[in-house]
Amino acid sequence: MSLSPTTTIQATPDELVGRVFDAMVQTLELFCLYVGDQLGFYQALHDRGPATSAELAARAGTNERATREWLEQQATAGFLACANPEQDAAGRRYALPDGYAAVLVDRDSPSIATPMAQITAGTVAPLRQLLTAFRTGGGVPYADYGHDLHAGQAGMTRPLFVHQLAQEWIPAMPEIDARLRSDPPARVADIGMGQGWSSIALARGYPKIAVDGFDLDAASVAAAQRNGREAGMADRVHFQVRDAGDPALAGRYDLALAVECVHDMADPVSVLRSMRRLVGPGGTVLIIDERVPDAFAPNGDAVERLMYGFSVLHCLPVGMAGQPSAGTGAVMRRPTFRRYAAEAGFQAVDELPIANDFYRFYRLTA
Numbered sequence: 001m002s003l004s005p006t007t008t009i010q011a012t013p014d015e016l017v018g019r020v021f022d023a024m025v026q027t028l029e030l031f032c033l034y035v036g037d038q039l040g041f042y043q044a045l046h047d048r049g050p051a052t053s054a055e056l057a058a059r060a061g062t063n064e065r066a067t068r069e070w071l072e073q074q075a076t077a078g079f080l081a082c083a084n085p086e087q088d089a090a091g092r093r094y095a096l097p098d099g100y101a102a103v104l105v106d107r108d109s110p111s112i113a114t115p116m117a118q119i120t121a122g123t124v125a126p127l128r129q130l131l132t133a134f135r136t137g138g139g140v141p142y143a144d145y146g147h148d149l150h151a152g153q154a155g156m157t158r159p160l161f162v163h164q165l166a167q168e169w170i171p172a173m174p175e176i177d178a179r180l181r182s183d184p185p186a187r188v189a190d191i192g193m194g195q196g197w198s199s200i201a202l203a204r205g206y207p208k209i210a211v212d213g214f215d216l217d218a219a220s221v222a223a224a225q226r227n228g229r230e231a232g233m234a235d236r237v238h239f240q241v242r243d244a245g246d247p248a249l250a251g252r253y254d255l256a257l258a259v260e261c262v263h264d265m266a267d268p269v270s271v272l273r274s275m276r277r278l279v280g281p282g283g284t285v286l287i288i289d290e291r292v293p294d295a296f297a298p299n300g301d302a303v304e305r306l307m308y309g310f311s312v313l314h315c316l317p318v319g320m321a322g323q324p325s326a327g328t329g330a331v332m333r334r335p336t337f338r339r340y341a342a343e344a345g346f347q348a349v350d351e352l353p354i355a356n357d358f359y360r361f362y363r364l365t366a
């Protein structure tokens with residue numbers, strides 16, 4: 001079959017201009033949302049009710065003129081309500097519409113959307129380095145994406161861990177669920193746990209277990225340790241800076257899991273091999289990673305477009321920062337993952353029947 005250039009073109013040139021224009025408007029609105037989140041504007045409106053620009057600036061400790069521009073932008077974008085738009089600018093009062101706190105304020109809410117803005121800000125933080133990496137074949141280290149990427153990632157997955165990890169995902173493996181509830185207390189290894197919310201949610205859901213988290217990124221491990229202490233879990237949840245592919249990584253665990261990180265790793269096979277060793281023969285490893293189709297096809301759906309966006313700007317460059325690199329990227333298709341698991345020596349790869357638009361749940365038997 002010949003591949004004509006029109007195969008992948010969806011829109012006419014004029015439509016494409018419109019599509020890019022819409023993307024620009026929405027990108028700017030996303031970053032204005034970031035401003036409101038980071039400066040505590042949404043929180044202040046939620047905690048203390050509607051406000052004028054002067055009142056909100058006083059609550060948040062910000063400049064009135066800048067705050068007023070932001071409030072007008074938010075009302076124009078439909079993110080905030082304005083009860084009296086006919087008033088002069090200083091007299092207008094703005095409010096968080098009913099139900100919006102779940103989207104803009106409550107970090108444990110399944111609908112929280114502010115981390116989408118923060119992770120996007122973090123993703124584009126090292127854009128100039130990214131261009132260099134494209135030219136040289138190198139990568140961009142995870143640390144160089146900085147706080148917004150790390151916290152945005154944690155903010156995106158935290159509500160999933162809070163509501164689903166111990167309630168739905170682990171119970172999809174009934175004998176593991178039973179083991180984590182029984183004596184002697186079970187041990188879980190959480191690989192690439194970032195800021196630690198998966199480990200904390202597991203420890204909350206299974207009050208007997210101890211969790212050891214291993215992550216390469218020192219800033220993330222420090223945040224995880226802080227989060228563990230603040231959650232009152234420091235006695236059962238421990239985090240250390242560690243390359244999970246280190247053959248010296250030792251211990252015996254009843255479960256090893258890795259969420260949204262195998263595709264980021266320079267050497268995923270060595271990490272999977274470590275995980276196999278940590279659970280011992282016949283043991284269980286759970287890998288939660290991106291749900292993408294088994295083969296490439298142009299004009300993908302929103303999930304695949306999202307994954308490719310992150311892959312180009314973040315996941316592939318992060319994986320390429322360590323050399324030699326498998327060069328996986330966020331679009332880790334099922335055949336690729338099965339190959340990694342086989343190379344790491346696993347006996348079996350099964351998929352748990354969990355309905356989820358973004359993730360696959362690979363259960364590996366060591």
Ligand SMILES: C[S@@+](CC[C@H](N)C(=O)[O-])C[C@H]1O[C@@H](n2cnc3c(N)ncnc32)[C@H](O)[C@@H]1O
Pocket residue numbers: 142153154157158191192193194195198214215216217220242243244245258259260261264265266271
């Ligand atoms: C996208 S973040 C995922 C964090 C967390 N699991 C979550 O779902 O929010 C990927 C994490 O994998 C970690 N990572 C990458 N390669 C690693 C390795 N070889 N050993 C340990 N951690 C690694 C990174 O430092 C980063 O914290």
